[in-house]
Amino acid sequence: MNRKWGEYKEINVLGETVKAFIPPKLPPERPPLEMPVLHQPLLEASQAIEVLNVASDMVPSMEQLILGLHKREATITSQIEGTQATLLDLLETEAGKESNPDIQEITNYLKALQYVERELADEKGLPLSMRLLNNAHFRLMQGVRGELKHPGEIRRSQNWIGGARPGRAVYVPPPAENLPDLLTDLEHYIHQKDETPPLLRIGMVHAQFEAIHPYLDGNGRMGRLLIGVLAREWRVIRQPVLHLSSWFKQHRREYYRLLDAAHADGRWEEWLTYFLTGAAWVARETTELIRGLHAVISEDRLRVLEVRQNSVLPLRLFELIPAMPVFNANMVEARLSVSTNAALRTIQVLEMAGVVRESSGKSRNRVYRYQRYLDLLLRGAELPMPE
Ligand SMILES: Nc1ncnc2c1ncn2[C@@H]1O[C@H](COP(=O)(O)OP(=O)(O)O)[C@@H](O)[C@H]1O
Ligand SMILES: [Mg+2]
Numbered sequence: 001m002n003r004k005w006g007e008y009k010e011i012n013v014l015g016e017t018v019k020a021f022i023p024p025k026l027p028p029e030r031p032p033l034e035m036p037v038l039h040q041p042l043l044e045a046s047q048a049i050e051v052l053n054v055a056s057d058m059v060p061s062m063e064q065l066i067l068g069l070h071k072r073e074a075t076i077t078s079q080i081e082g083t084q085a086t087l088l089d090l091l092e093t094e095a096g097k098e099s100n101p102d103i104q105e106i107t108n109y110l111k112a113l114q115y116v117e118r119e120l121a122d123e124k125g126l127p128l129s130m131r132l133l134n135n136a137h138f139r140l141m142q143g144v145r146g147e148l149k150h151p152g153e154i155r156r157s158q159n160w161i162g163g164a165r166p167g168r169a170v171y172v173p174p175p176a177e178n179l180p181d182l183l184t185d186l187e188h189y190i191h192q193k194d195e196t197p198p199l200l201r202i203g204m205v206h207a208q209f210e211a212i213h214p215y216l217d218g219n220g221r222m223g224r225l226l227i228g229v230l231a232r233e234w235r236v237i238r239q240p241v242l243h244l245s246s247w248f249k250q251h252r253r254e255y256y257r258l259l260d261a262a263h264a265d266g267r268w269e270e271w272l273t274y275f276l277t278g279a280a281w282v283a284r285e286t287t288e289l290i291r292g293l294h295a296v297i298s299e300d301r302l303r304v305l306e307v308r309q310n311s312v313l314p315l316r317l318f319e320l321i322p323a324m325p326v327f328n329a330n331m332v333e334a335r336l337s338v339s340t341n342a343a344l345r346t347i348q349v350l351e352m353a354g355v356v357r358e359s360s361g362k363s364r365n366r367v368y369r370y371q372r373y374l375d376l377l378l379r380g381a382e383l384p385m386p387e
Helices: 035-058 062-080 087-094 101-121 130-140 176-191 198-212 219-233 245-250 252-265 268-306 313-323 329-336 340-352 371-377
Strands: 007-013 016-022 326-328 367-369
Touching: 035 198, 035 268, 062 087, 062 101, 062 219, 062 245, 062 268, 062 313, 087 101, 087 326, 087 371, 101 130, 101 219, 130 219, 176 198, 198 219, 198 252, 198 268, 245 252, 245 268, 252 268, 268 313, 268 371, 313 329, 313 340, 326 329, 329 340, 340 367
Parallel strands: none
Antiparallel strands: 007 016, 326 367
16 A cells, blocks of 8 residues: 655755655554554464474573574674675684674674663663664674764764665665654654554564664664564564564565665555565574574484593583584683693594584694584575575
8 A cells, every 4th residue: 555654855965956755753644554454464473473482482502592593693684785704704703713894794793782682681771772772883883894984873964775876866864954853753662552563563663764774874784683672672572583684685675675665655564564474484484493403402412422431521512512513622622621632532522423523624723513503504694695
């Protein structure tokens, strides 16, 4: 359904006249969301998420899995914005490979996400607010590529999406002077009591955030961060594992086209249908991944137990490797607090059990992989990006 949504203001940017969009407050009211159209996709998303909830309640040591899933999301959300690194690159860097600006973007995102989760979990921490998001943005925009992008600050100049110059833009977000009011409205919407199902509200908040485009850069990543965080805050999911980036990555043209449809023609139902279909899809994908990872761990634990030995170290190491599926001897030394020799002997037991294997091919600075686990975790976080 098309509806009149927002207004345009003619402005001058770099000598060109363009129309900047000023979105109205959420939610759409005249007419309100057409709920019958959304019924089925909402039902499917809710059911898939409930299955995910059950799966994540049943798996022990969910903490380790959550960290892996966060790293996967950090990688994919960055890839959507052009970062040329994979999840394997990130894990190899953690195991001693030299870092680079692409890897740093991914670790920055991870830090931003973990910061937000910490604050929200802490009674004395910041509530969900622009202040919190700005602090997260500050962490996201560290390092060579982010420094000129005003880390942690709402933009003070005009920006545009697509096109080398403003006149060629696909979309021109609101002028900087409108941002304080627009963001206050968005904060109010997030905190107001509302009968709308939370998943729909999350979808609308994401699209509205992208329409406002409050930062000079990092809007896509911050807007996607908000999705998972809101899903947790609003108890849609019980563990922080609803990550939509792999859906957006697979269906990127649709993602941009429908974000545009929501603000340009007020076609909220179309955007929300896409969003809900994605929520259902990632919920199923994540359920399968969690179950798969858990199955691999359970089988391999038996393999370790079957190796005849009189030390508990191999089993202790085995319990650690899901959190560091690429590792070196130093990491083992540090985590198990043992000597280099003991670390190497312990790794050898896991090699003998067929659980890990050396991947560098070198005789020094060796690197080991928990390959069966990686095969599942890395899927979807590869390059190149699908068209
Ligand atoms: N037509 C559009 N209208 C609104 N938002 C859009 C449109 N097309 C793309 N986007 C959003 O803009 C994001 C890119 O903005 P950007 O600030 O560069 O994010 P990041 O730095 O995280 O790269 C996309 O990921 C998408 O979420
Ligand atoms: Mg960008």
